[in-house]
Amino acid sequence: xxxxxxxxxxxxxDAKAQxxxxxxxxxxxxxxxxxxxxxxxxxxxxxxxxxITIFKRIEQFEGKGSFEGWMKRITVNTVLQKYxxxxxxxxxxxxxxxxxxxxxxxxxxPLDYLLKIVQELPDRYRLVFNLYVLDGYSxxxxxxxxxxxxxxxxxxxxxxxxxxxxxxEQYKExxx
Amino acid sequence: xxxxxxxxxLFKEPLNSFEAMPSPxxxxxxxxxxxxxxxxxxxxxLWWKLGGVAAVLALLLTVLGIFTPNDPIxxxxxxxxxxxxxxxxxxKENSTIVPSHESNDAIVNGNENSEIxxxxxxTENWLPEKENTNNTVVSATQQNPSKTNSKxxxxxxxxxxxxxxxxxxxxxxxxxxxxxxSTMEERGILDTSIGEKEGIAVTSEKDKNIQKELKDxxxxxxxxxxITLPNKxxxxxxxxxxNEEKKEVLPSEKKSIFDAIEENKEKEAQLxxxxxxxxxxxxxxxxxxxxYNSLNGGSSISPDFADNPQTSETNMSYGVQxxxxxxxxxxxxxxxxxxxxxxxxxxxxxxxxxxxxxLKSVNYDGKKKVLSAFDKGSLNNIPPADPNNPFSQITxxxxxxxxxxAQSISYYEVPMEVSYALLNNRxxxxxxxxxxTLFLGNxxxxxxxxxxxxxxGEANNLNSLSFSTxxxxxxxxxxxxxxxxxxxxxxxxxxxxxxxxxxDFNPYYFxxxxxxxxKF
Numbered sequence: 001x002x003x004x005x006x007x008x009x010x011x012x013x014d015a016k017a018q019x020x021x022x023x024x025x026x027x028x029x030x031x032x033x034x035x036x037x038x039x040x041x042x043x044x045x046x047x048x049x050x051x052i053t054i055f056k057r058i059e060q061f062e063g064k065g066s067f068e069g070w071m072k073r074i075t076v077n078t079v080l081q082k083y084x085x086x087x088x089x090x091x092x093x094x095x096x097x098x099x100x101x102x103x104x105x106x107x108x109x110p111l112d113y114l115l116k117i118v119q120e121l122p123d124r125y126r127l128v129f130n131l132y133v134l135d136g137y138s139x140x141x142x143x144x145x146x147x148x149x150x151x152x153x154x155x156x157x158x159x160x161x162x163x164x165x166x167x168x169e170q171y172k173e174x175x176x
Numbered sequence: 177x178x179x180x181x182x183x184x185x186l187f188k189e190p191l192n193s194f195e196a197m198p199s200p201x202x203x204x205x206x207x208x209x210x211x212x213x214x215x216x217x218x219x220x221x222l223w224w225k226l227g228g229v230a231a232v233l234a235l236l237l238t239v240l241g242i243f244t245p246n247d248p249i250x251x252x253x254x255x256x257x258x259x260x261x262x263x264x265x266x267x268k269e270n271s272t273i274v275p276s277h278e279s280n281d282a283i284v285n286g287n288e289n290s291e292i293x294x295x296x297x298x299t300e301n302w303l304p305e306k307e308n309t310n311n312t313v314v315s316a317t318q319q320n321p322s323k324t325n326s327k328x329x330x331x332x333x334x335x336x337x338x339x340x341x342x343x344x345x346x347x348x349x350x351x352x353x354x355x356x357x358s359t360m361e362e363r364g365i366l367d368t369s370i371g372e373k374e375g376i377a378v379t380s381e382k383d384k385n386i387q388k389e390l391k392d393x394x395x396x397x398x399x400x401x402x403i404t405l406p407n408k409x410x411x412x413x414x415x416x417x418x419n420e421e422k423k424e425v426l427p428s429e430k431k432s433i434f435d436a437i438e439e440n441k442e443k444e445a446q447l448x449x450x451x452x453x454x455x456x457x458x459x460x461x462x463x464x465x466x467x468y469n470s471l472n473g474g475s476s477i478s479p480d481f482a483d484n485p486q487t488s489e490t491n492m493s494y495g496v497q498x499x500x501x502x503x504x505x506x507x508x509x510x511x512x513x514x515x516x517x518x519x520x521x522x523x524x525x526x527x528x529x530x531x532x533x534x535l536k537s538v539n540y541d542g543k544k545k546v547l548s549a550f551d552k553g554s555l556n557n558i559p560p561a562d563p564n565n566p567f568s569q570i571t572x573x574x575x576x577x578x579x580x581x582a583q584s585i586s587y588y589e590v591p592m593e594v595s596y597a598l599l600n601n602r603x604x605x606x607x608x609x610x611x612x613t614l615f616l617g618n619x620x621x622x623x624x625x626x627x628x629x630x631x632x633g634e635a636n637n638l639n640s641l642s643f644s645t646x647x648x649x650x651x652x653x654x655x656x657x658x659x660x661x662x663x664x665x666x667x668x669x670x671x672x673x674x675x676x677x678x679x680d681f682n683p684y685y686f687x688x689x690x691x692x693x694x695k696f
Contacts, residue, residue, distance in 0.1 A: 013210075013214055015207070015210070015211075018207075018210060019203065019207070022203055022206065023203075026197065026198055026202070026203070027195035027196060027197055028195050030195070030196050030197065030198045030202075031194040031195045031196050033198075034194075034196055035191055035194070043198075044198050044199060044201075044202050047198055047202055048202050048205050048206055048209075051206045052206060052209055052210070052213075055206075055210055056213075081479055084479075084480065103180040103181065103182060103183070104180065104181065104182075104183050104186060105180055105181075109186065111190045111191070111194065114186070114187055114190055114191060115191065115194070118187065118191070133184045133187060133188060134187070134188060134191055134192055143532075147532065147533055147536070148532070148533075148565075148566065148567070149532055149565075149566055152565055152566070161183050161184070164183060164187070165183050168183070168186065
């Protein structure tokens, strides 16, 4: 079954096609959920909501652009919505940061560890870091998505980088 | 020596292509939820389908309603014309008076000739159509186009009249004369009358050639009508006598033309009366309470409020409807209604906030700091003042009470509905289905807390044009032939009220409309 047929059958709420779609894309989308969430449990929760939304809205997908891109956007929005609602304001003090060194010595850091320290970031730092660095949104777009100003987005990102850098360095120290 | 790279790059490469498998329970949960929703949603597609069917029916019937009544009669007449023509043609050839080509002569010939009998035999089968044909021809001759003697006249539609008029009207002046002649003359003087008529006919030479064939057709038909006369007399239909040729066949039925015209007029009035009773148009001013709610919860104002308690406000809808009855049971209707709907959401707190963090679905008209509503609990942790952080600039307001945010929307609704009468006695029950076009009128989002009430602004996510599918029942009690009292509980599901597709809010409204309908 090709993708178009799969989409078509999902539009008709064919349960088998829905499962096939899930099996095909759960990996990619769960990856996104893990990066945007603080832990596996919440990531699975978001993945579940995202797929429900995808199946509900698949009728509105008109075949313009990439289907995978469309699903990824829904997934990201699902996670954002959750944190927008949950604890948008639960953020540590946001004093301006002085420009810090953002270069780091390249080293093979295991993926698990990278993911872990991203997940450990405070919610909004994590979201901003993901949106900006991994998904390429601009600060203005991020500001609109999270209901914050682009200045806040910038400072959140700097903050996130600082924390991550510190943790990577700490990891390297532990190795030595 | 290790090369340095930007911290972003360190994460980008591995994390961008990162995939992981969730636990198997995730799919189980999704499957369960999908199944549940599928079951829940089964109801809606049914509404959609019914609405669609009703709309198509409405259109079809409207179109058919205009044309169908004409068609069978027209066809019959045409057929009949041909048939009569065929049968009559040999007679015509035998006739001695025919050479003048004058139509009236042909009629008389036909009448005099007993060989018309084959037509006579068919008379019974054709009777209804024949009457119609006859009537129209007669009426044209009399220059009295609308109503004639037949009881079935109200079935004969304009189209038929027009066609027949077109055929015969051009020779009406001379027909009139012929009628005058014939009223005064007895059967025996027939020849003279024919002579006179011939003379008159000659004067209208201009049209003769063009009309010859047409006249032959229609007038021969008149001839055959004459023969059906004995049947018709039982119905008390007398004005066939207006045609001189009929008079000759049935001398006993003689009446003066004035009597006949008089009688004709009476019948006309009677028919007009009858027409009125069968009037197809009905107008219904109506009013009723309307309850607005969402099928799946959610909030049209902000996804943050999706879980908050909501209460539907009971508003009013009023307007007027115009109904066209296609037949006893089926009718189509449209109209215009003003509908006000609204609901309020509880468990919110009020605060002034910079527009960046205030509700996105409200149009603030360029104001920088506005009053807004937030989900209860979301403002427990406002960060210390910081000019760069709009969240820190939120100031909680309390007016001592539980705050609510409410939305009210006014629409102008134009329904297009079909109704089918399940019961059509003095007390009637109708099934109603169709769709409405909704034009957005005023709308506002406001907050209230105790006695405090303040307008936030207009919602910016409402479509100015949207649709609903409608399904309901109508109960009516006929007070008189013209007047009825209606009560109609109707459920209307809105298809696209919000322009913002992220609003997971599927509103419907339920109205209990009552009204008085007048037939006219």
